[in-house]
Amino acid sequence: MSQEAIVLxxxxxxxxxxxxxxxxxxxxxQKLRPEASVSVAFLELMAPSLAEAVDAAAAAGATRLRIVPLFLAQGGHLQRDVPVLLEAARARHPGCRIELAAAVGEDxxxxxxxxxYSAGG
Amino acid sequence: MSQEAIVLxxxxxxxxxxxxxxxxxxxxxQKLRPEASVSVAFLELMAPSLAEAVDAAAAAGATRLRIVPLFLAQGGHLQRDVPVLLEAARARHPGCRIELAAAVGEDxxxxxxxxxYSAGG
Incomplete structure (x- = not known):
């Protein structure tokens, strides 16, 4: 059975x-996708880290995992740091298909x- | 005549x-507010700075200026750095009413x- 996790x-x-x-x-x-496991992870200063959130989702049985960056755009963090984290996470969890979405600001x-909102009243 | 500027x-x-x-x-x-002067400013690594954008808008005749932070939330930059910039800009342009909106992620x-977008397909 396919079980999905979404990590913001x-x-x-x-x-x-x-x-x-x-x-x-x-x-x-979570309301839009009641069947998915939804969590939040952080690049720095807050817990859990992305690696911790991915490990927790995989340990809970996720077979598909979608990482969605809540960033305006693909800056250095997303271009350099996240691919490395992603490759390591995929190696740790070969049974889980992990994909990285584009930053929310690209939508x-x-x-x-x-x-x-910016246009105001 | 009141002339509005919006700085993202x-x-x-x-x-x-x-x-x-x-x-x-x-x-x-700009499409939503064709009468307003709309520009983008940056905290770091890109130009113009917020101070430069505010000065340009005031020099172009803006009497009301709305600054909208394209940030997920009010982090340290918005809590510490921006109020200082804002106070200095208000002192330089007493004829321009400058207001700071909440971060877009608060909307x-x-x-x-x-x-x-995060919920995916």
Whole structure:
């Protein structure tokens, strides 16, 4: 049986409140995909790390894992650091198909929503 | 006559392509608000800086200026660095009402769009 996990990958910050928007996104994704295991992971300053989140999803039985970067664009972190993390995670979990989505800011729907908000009242 | 400027404020990165989503947002905002002057500014690694963009908008006659952070959440940059920049900009341009919006990731519409994208197909 195929079991899907979705890991939302955010930058992280010192202030715990920084993670709230990412957690709101996770809660909405969970409603849209009730059968999937949805979690949030961080590049730095917050836990769990991406590797920890992937390991937890695989340990819980995920056979497909979608990593979605909650970033505006594919900066140095996503271009350099994440492929290395990804390759290592794939080697640890050969039974789990792990794919990396483009950054949320690359999505036309997200661009549109940011524009509507930015245009103001 | 009141003249409005909207400055989209993004982090910046070394790769020029990083700025493309921010520029797509700016193009959509310009369509939604054809009467406003819309520009993009960066915290680091890319030009113009926020101060430069604010100065340019004020020099072009803006009397109201809305700064919209294209960030997932209010991290250290927005909590510490931007208020200092803002105070200095207000002092330089007393004839321009400058306001700072919450980060785009705080907007329910943006959260919803990120969730839809993250949930995948």
């Amino acid at each position: 990958f955010a930058h992280g910050a010192r202030d715990p409140a920084w993670a709230l928007p990412a957690r709101r996104v996770a809660a909405e994704v 036309a729907g997200v661009v549109h929503a940011m524009a509507r | 404020f993004a982090h910046g990165a070394r790769d020029p392509a990083w700025a493309l989503p921010a520029r797509r947002v700016a193009a959509e905002v 329910a519409g943006v959260v919803h769009a990120m969730a839809r």
